Amino acid sequence: MQQGLAFLLTSTVAAVSACTIPGGPALSNNITEPFALKLQNASNPEVHNHFLNIWDWGGGDQHLFVSPSGNSTKELQLINGVITLSNTFWDPPRRAVINGEVCCA
Numbered sequence: 365m366q367q368g369l370a371f372l373l374t375s376t377v378a379a380v381s382a383c384t385i386p387g388g389p390a391l392s393n394n395i396t397e398p399f400a401l402k403l404q405n406a407s408n409p410e411v412h413n414h415f416l417n418i419w420d421w422g423g424g425d426q427h428l429f430v431s432p433s434g435n436s437t438k439e440l441q442l443i444n445g446v447i448t449l450s451n452t453f454w455d456p457p458r459r460a461v462i463n464g465e466v467c468c469a
Contacts, residue, residue: 395442398450403430418449426458 401416417434421427426449428434439450449458 393442393445398439398441400436400438400440401428401447 403411403414403416405412411430414431415436416428417431418426418437419429419434428447437449441448441450446459
């Protein structure tokens, strides 16, 4: 039990020390100007500089998938901390569901 707790604490400290939280004013929970989401991970060339696209996956919501899957969009908004598809195209606005896509190697 104690070894597990020590490992958990050590892992947490290592993870926190590897992350630098930016200073300055807190970011808003709202971004009303339409935007797109782009992945940037140079160590993973399969997804580096790919955009997240939307795909109607049932239930009235939209799921985000790594391009080329789905339909490209630059009409995302952040409303009360929720990624939403702009009400310019959807009335009422639809929530985007962050959903993974499993790829075989």
